[in-house]
Amino acid sequence: MRKSLLLVAAAALALGAGPALAKKQLVIVVKGLDNPFFEAINQGCQKWNSENASSEYECFYTGPASTSDEAGEAQIVQDMLGKADTAAIAISPSNAKLIAQTIKTANPSVPVMTLDADLAAEDAALRKTYLGTDxxxxxxxxxxxxxxxxxxxxxxxxxxxxxxxxxxxxxxxxxxxxxxxxxxxxxxxxxxxxxxxxxxxxxxxxxxxxxxxxxxxxxxxxxxxxxxxxxxxxxxxxxxxxxxxxxxxxxxxxxxxxxxxxxxxxxxxxxxxxxxxxxxxxxxQRPFEMGYKAPSVMIDLIEGKPVEDPVFTGLDECTKDTVATCIQK
Missing domain, CATH: 3.40.50.2300 (Response regulator)
Incomplete structure (x- = not known):
């Protein structure tokens, strides 16, 4: 009986019925989860996931509960950079200097980019590129x-x-x-x-x-x-x-x-x-586009492909007379 069970288990594994391997994480850390702007970035991240279900990578969205929690964001960045399944990270720094220091301390071996907000010019070498608004x-x-x-x-x-x-x-x-x-x-x-x-x-x-x-x-x-x-x-x-x-x-x-x-x-x-x-x-700005593009940019960085710096996502301009057509579709 025991031998039969082992044979069934082996056959199941051979057919791919075993436990799924954990995906490598393409981490997006935003300033705060209480902001609708960042939720639009999350929607872009999840759209990428839905279109790339068979990928070895997964877009993972996180951040502190409040945009006023600068120390909380820095701690999350530090934690994410310490995880074995983090393959790359995109950060929207609430406090550019604090995040720069966090990156220096972590000394990450994975690609780091900024998203939506950049580091100060003197710290730009700490990240590979900036993706977002000019x-x-x-x-x-x-x-x-x-x-x-x-x-x-x-x-x-x-x-x-x-x-x-x-x-x-x-x-x-x-x-x-x-x-x-x-x-x-x-x-x-x-x-x-x-x-x-x-x-x-x-x-x-x-x-x-x-x-x-x-x-x-x-x-x-x-x-x-x-x-x-x-x-x-x-x-x-x-x-x-x-x-x-x-x-x-x-x-x-x-x-x-x-x-x-x-x-x-x-x-x-x-x-x-x-x-x-x-x-x-x-x-x-175009936050959905930021969240949607970020995983692909991170994969390019992981694979050593050339990536422009910066990567701008464009602007929309709205007045009372143009509200019907001012947002990029």
């Missing part, structure tokens, strides 16, 4: 829309995310450069007619409700404010109704460019808000 160009385009609405300048407040997020800092720099025609200004003090009001930029840790509250406070302190430059769409997609409540009374001023709002991203309720005339313009 963040400087994104901010520059936001600045162009604001400048078009208020060509003579005015007062502005910049809404940013985490203080150490390289992608957001690059957007803010691009916006300032577009507004002033100068490069590298850390703050606007009348250049090109533009002045950043006291208390700005505001860092919101990618929290939508915090962003809306910050804008409420800035408007109360600066009733003649001319513009907001919002470097991430958190207030619009993270707190859409409070945003609508705040800017509903500004609808006519926004329509006439008496008041201008340039904002990043085109996810969640953002495009609908643009259609309602409650933002001057949106400049959006």
């Amino acid at each position: 963040n400087y160009l994104m901010g520059f385009k936001i600045g162009e829309y604001i400048k078009k609405g208020k060509p003579n300048g005015g007062t502005i407040c910049t809404i940013e995310g985490n203080t150490g997020a390289d992608n957001i800092l690059r957007r803010a720099q691009g916006m300032r450069d577009a507004l002033t025609g100068q490069k590298g200004l850390a703050a606007l003090k009348g250049e090109g007619g533009w002045t950043e009001v006291p208390g700005c930029p505001v860092f919101t840790n990618d929290d939508g409700a915090k962003g809306v509250q910050a804008m409420t406070d800035i408007l109360a302190a600066n009733p003649k404010l001319d513009a907001f430059g919002i470097m991430g769409g958190w207030p619009l997609f993270g707190a859409p109704q409070p945003y609508r409540d705040l800017f509903g009374p500004y609808k006519e001023k926004i329509a006439s460019n008496e008041f201008v709002i340039g904002a990043a991203d085109t996810i969640g309720d953002e495009v609908a808000i643009a259609g309602e005339g409650l933002v001057t313009a949106l400049v959006g």
